[in-house]
Amino acid sequence: MSSVRGGAPPRRAAGRPPARRPGRRVHPLVRIARAWPALLVVLGIAVALSWDTDRRDEPPVAGRCTVTDTAITLTTAQAANAATIAAVARVRGLSDRATVIALATALQESRLRNLDYGDRDSLGLFQQRPSQGWGSPEQVQDPVYSAGKFFDGLVEVRGWETGRLTEVAQSVQRSGFPEAYQQHEPVAQAVTDALLSDVPGRLSCTYSPPDATGPVDDRAAAVATVAGRELGLITTPLPEGVVRLDGGGWAAAKWAVAHAERLQLAEVRLAGWAWTPGDGWAESAAAGPQLTVTLAT
Structure with a gap:
């Protein structure tokens, strides 16, 4: 049986209306904090649309890829990595949902860039750690290999096809920020739809x-x-x-x-x-x- 910390609330006298608390102004910072979950989704999409702006040691990239009827713009390197992830999923006979989960994970971990650096020994699209058994440094920086290793873990998660994306991704990745993957689902879904659609211009x-x-x-x-x-x-x-x-x-x-x-x-x-x-x-x-x-x- 569950219990309520602090005991039951005090009873008020019958027929007496509840006392009204004096109105209090809510500080603007408190309003922002309360709205933070919704803001995370917006910020996640904004980050996904500016993937190539925060790596100071890389030259500007002229090539761009766009997803029709959305504001999503990728560098050609990011689009290539996304396409490779989707291809690996298709070769393995996995559903489109697998691609969505993998893209959302790679968006959070690397912004779909094949990084040669990361937290401790984390590397590649999924920031997989060689010291934790993901493979050699060369292997985890191979997009085909790293996507395959992610899918190896994904299919072992019970209910992965219908489960909440961030919980499924966390079961594979074991991140210190388990809720962070969810914010990338809208972009991941749009990119997956574009890559796998039979409409060429998507x-x-x-x-x-x-x-x-x-x-x-x-x-x-x-x-x-x-x-x-x-x-x-x-x-x-x-x-x-x-x-x-x-x-x-x-x-x-x-x-x-x-x-x-x-x-x-x-x-x-x-x-x-x-x-x-x-x-x-x-x-x-x-x-x-x-x-x-x-x-x-």
Whole structure:
């Protein structure tokens, strides 16, 4: 049986109205404190929209990715990391909810940046600690590996698909700030929807391609290797810097767009649509049913 600390409240005389306490002015700081839970959500979204502004030792990044019908803007590096997380989840056959939880976690831990520093020995997208058995420093800074380790832990959490996001993420991460993950759910959901949607324009990126370096056939072979590893697809380098991703659908096409700056892609084509770094997505009669990417030359 539960008890009430301090005993039962005193009774007042029958028929006597309760005494009214004199009005007190509430200090503005108290009002802010009471509103803090709601403010956290707003601040979380604001932080997510300015991921690239607080790392003083990194040069400004020209490339940007946007999520249609939202105010969300990512750097191309952050979009690439998000796309890799989503790809790892899909290769493992996990639901979209797994991607949402993982993205919200990475937003809190690193703002979707593959960090080479952190609290104590924490590293990478999920700030995993090699000393706690997550893997070697090199492994936890590999987005494919680190996302896989996160999902290894996620699927062991009972009820993870329906549980409250911050509690599920905390079960994997064991953070000192267990409630912090929840504030990132709206952004994580929007980015997941954009990455996995069958609508091409939901995610688009722009960047200024640098002068390409190295033989295009060698670079195409490297792109094929990266795409095959992350997407789990058969990839075929073709002449003139083209790579075919057999069986790749729109999620794979979004992955390619998100990684376009990293891989120096000049075009992504699929099912009557083409993406270019200057113009984004547009309908294209030249885009056939097979997903292809073309390298900048």
